[in-house]
Amino acid sequence: MQAVHETMLSDHRVQFGLLFCEPHNIAFYKTMGWCRFEGEVRVEQPSGSVIYDIMGTMTLPLAADAPRTGSIDLRGLPW
Numbered sequence: 001m002q003a004v005h006e007t008m009l010s011d012h013r014v015q016f017g018l019l020f021c022e023p024h025n026i027a028f029y030k031t032m033g034w035c036r037f038e039g040e041v042r043v044e045q046p047s048g049s050v051i052y053d054i055m056g057t058m059t060l061p062l063a064a065d066a067p068r069t070g071s072i073d074l075r076g077l078p079w
Contacts, residue, residue, distance in 0.1 A: 001032055008062055016067070017060035020078065026056060034058040039070040043078040052078050 008014045018037075021029055026036065037057040042049050052074075059066035 001029075005032070005060070008060075014062050015064040016062050018072070019058050019060075020052070020055040021058055022055055026058070029058050032060075034060045035066060035068055037066075037068055037072070039067065039072065042071065042073040044074070044076050049073070054078075 005017070008017055017034070019029070019034065030036075035058060037059045039057075041052045041057050043052040044050075057072075059068065
């Protein structure tokens, strides 16, 4: 995860990181600077755009403040 963080920091176009994680991993990611995203995440599925709520969402501030609420539309599959 540290290598991913450094890679994202070296690319000045990346404003924040986003990951989906299971509840038992939230504390681990918080120790590395990730924050829970309390808003709505939309992803594409064969049936169309849906709210992704299978796992929790976390964001990592990089070049800008990472969103913690609101809406994020991935405009694609969740992975």
